[in-house]
Amino acid sequence: MALPWVKTLEDCADYSQVIEPYLPQLYELPWKIYHAISRHESILELYKNTNPFISGLGFSIFLGAVFLVVSEINRNYSQVDRMWSLLPTIYNAHFAAWSHLNHLPSQRVDLVLFWSTIWSARLTFNYFRKGGYNIGSEDYRWEIIRSRVHPVLFFLFNITFISFIQSILLFLLAAPTYIILLASKFEREALACDIVFTVIQLALIFSEWVSDQQQWDFQTAKKEYQQTAKVPRGCGFTQEDLDRGFITSGLWAFCRHPNFAAEQTIWLTLYQWSCYASNTLYSWAGLGPLFLLMIFQGSTWLTELISSGKYPEYKYYQQQVGAHIPSFTPYKTPKITPKIIRTSELAKRQKAKQK
Template sequence: MLKSVYKLLKYGFPCVLQLIDPYWTVAPVLIGHFYRLHSDKTSLDNARQSVCLGLLWIWSLRLTHSYLRREKWEIGAREDWRYADMRARYGKHWWWISFFAVYVVQHAMLVGISLPLYSVHASKQPWNALWDSVACAGCLLGIGVAAVADTQLHNFVTANEQRRAAGKLPVLLLNTGLWRYSRHPNYFGEQLWWWSLGVFAVNVGQPWALAGALFNSLCMVGVTNLTEARMLARPERAALFKEYQRRTSVWVPWFKSQEQE
């Protein structure tokens, strides 16, 4: 019995990792509706609850579309480079390391970032015209920034694929559009979305629900470092990217100072 469980984890878990991204795009919606179904029935007319669920659906549809477009409309067909690197680094031990470092952490993050939804659905406080509107605007702005950044990245990758197919050299660095002002504008958009969703929890007197957004941001620091290390690993792009690092904000889009130009 234990041997069967071991084999299932060792050989089945890599397949689960392939599906963690599409799973991530829908899990918060399921959690949000769970809280809605188990909320106090007398508070179901609360506008804040309906707005949060509506925003959650917009976020989910946006991220799902971005994932499917990136993967050429196939689910789990391509292995994430981070997991491939992990397997190469840790060899035969990679499956259990990734189980805790990726799978368990991902689920802790999903629960954490969904805490504002619990707070909202446990509250009977009416809509706050100022601060709930601010939270809503922040959520929409975060979704919009991430959508634009992902589209610009997708167009950049597609154009490079076409250049290679035509026998031309690819462009080594995306530094136009939002990527001119931030090295990771898509990450910034996601963080703005989750922190803005947390503001709804603050508005009902439960700031502790921001813990999930903080945990998510800390994890994104690690993801950002991995991504930039990969960019620097290619010799033909290393010097160009180092200059890009020097001149460009990491997350928050920011204008370059005059002396940097």
């Protein structure tokens, strides 16, 4: 059978029942695909008869190999980053499609796919608008690491973490949906709590959009200010804000990385949704969100190391405002701050040099 025969809701989150018995399918899957293609057999039937967790995991491993080859050929190590906004939703769509093809209850999984699609659309728009920026990590971070370690060590880092581990992580972020799929056998229709979880997810996505928009508006105004030495009309920022170099208003007045905080909470919420659906306090499905938290800790550390080196006032910002957990009071510029060369003065000096 492609799905385990679970007797209770709690069994839906039991690794020994819902994952372990199907691991042999993972080893057999490449050969089954090869034989199906060579014998002109139905790939769709193979897909329907393979455990959906295993087929999703197998696809993430395959993509890891693709990311590795492409990154080494192009010497660009952001291949996973480019897919960050799409893959979790693709995996959620996979669980939903598998449910429909096998005529299983799918309302709850469809709700997951609904908010996940909105999440992907928002991040994808943000990615293209900012010319390649994406939630997760950026290419310049890999370049910094690459410049500080031996090429052999960086190659091993690319094989393990950048290409394969991150690819599998993006699948594991959607793994709680597998538990929700299994639990749907007991609750065939969406419940009020499923609607509540969906509303929470949409609110988090909106909050992430607001914080990213605020950052975009600030960086746009700062760029114009650096070029013209004049505060853009109607930008909503003062000369002091733009001279500071980093945003401290809006959601950023209470949290140093409100977009990062929302992103992590989104996947923790999906995990909690799966715990609620399976009537358990915790499960193996928390590995994906937990690993995501670890990645964001490292990513935040590197980002702030760069920011504190560029902006003299940033250390005061760090002292007053939490990195991911919002502070109760907004940031206030200290009365005594280090001497900052105004961005407008820098712009004037650059123009003078050009003349």
